[in-house]
Amino acid sequence: MLPIERRQQLLKRLKEEGALSIAEISRRLQVSEMTVYRDIKPLLEERVIIKTSGGISLAPISKTSVNTCNYCLKELNSRHPVQIITNDLNVEQLCCPHCGLLRYKDIEKDVSQIICRDFLQNSTISAKMAYYLMDTDFNLNCCQPQVLTFESLKQAEQFQKGFGGVVMRFEEAIDEIQKRMNGAAGCSCEK
Numbered sequence: 001m002l003p004i005e006r007r008q009q010l011l012k013r014l015k016e017e018g019a020l021s022i023a024e025i026s027r028r029l030q031v032s033e034m035t036v037y038r039d040i041k042p043l044l045e046e047r048v049i050i051k052t053s054g055g056i057s058l059a060p061i062s063k064t065s066v067n068t069c070n071y072c073l074k075e076l077n078s079r080h081p082v083q084i085i086t087n088d089l090n091v092e093q094l095c096c097p098h099c100g101l102l103r104y105k106d107i108e109k110d111v112s113q114i115i116c117r118d119f120l121q122n123s124t125i126s127a128k129m130a131y132y133l134m135d136t137d138f139n140l141n142c143c144q145p146q147v148l149t150f151e152s153l154k155q156a157e158q159f160q161k162g163f164g165g166v167v168m169r170f171e172e173a174i175d176e177i178q179k180r181m182n183g184a185a186g187c188s189c190e191k
């Protein structure tokens with residue numbers, strides 16, 4: 001059996017049986033304990049599984065996963081995330097302003113704050129106060145149609161001179177994204 005196959009087997013059993021000891025895994029998969037340790041190392045590093053007193057078990061799935069976008073469910077690795085803080089103090093993470101604005105529109109009544117980053121300085125700004133630049137030649141490689149967020153109108157316009165696009169305010173940007181998506185319920189992100 002290949003290591004990858006053993007890992008799949010292992011995950012399947014952990015799912016069905018909960019925790020398993022290393023000795024137990026070694027017996028079932030008919031490999032040495034050394035091999036088991038080697039197999040599980042990457043799974044431990046990726047936090048797919050955790051060590052417990054009895055051996056190992058699957059990592060609990062946290063309710064509000066911080067690793068995926070709350071709107072398009074894509075993995076969060078963007079440099080331009082948006083955060084929404086709800087009235088009951090839940091923090092939602094969105095991959096980019098595109099998803100931030102669409103998510104905001106979905107749960108508008110429950111939103112206490114929506115926060116984004118200034119595109120150039122990476123400083124934290126209130127999304128409602130930000131300037132949005134749409135249709136620039138600069139590609140964030142996230143969701144389409146994309147918008148870039150700026151704290152000051154001056155900087156948005158300077159960026160616009162170099163890369164083109166249209167500057168909008170918060171509400172305008174939401175309307176425009178929704179319009180371009182033809183009222184589709186989902187997100188046009190490439191998943």
Ligand SMILES: [Zn+2]
Binds near residue numbers: 069070071074096099
């Ligand atoms: Zn997203």
Ligand SMILES: [Zn+2]
Binds near residue numbers: 095143
């Ligand atoms: Zn995105």
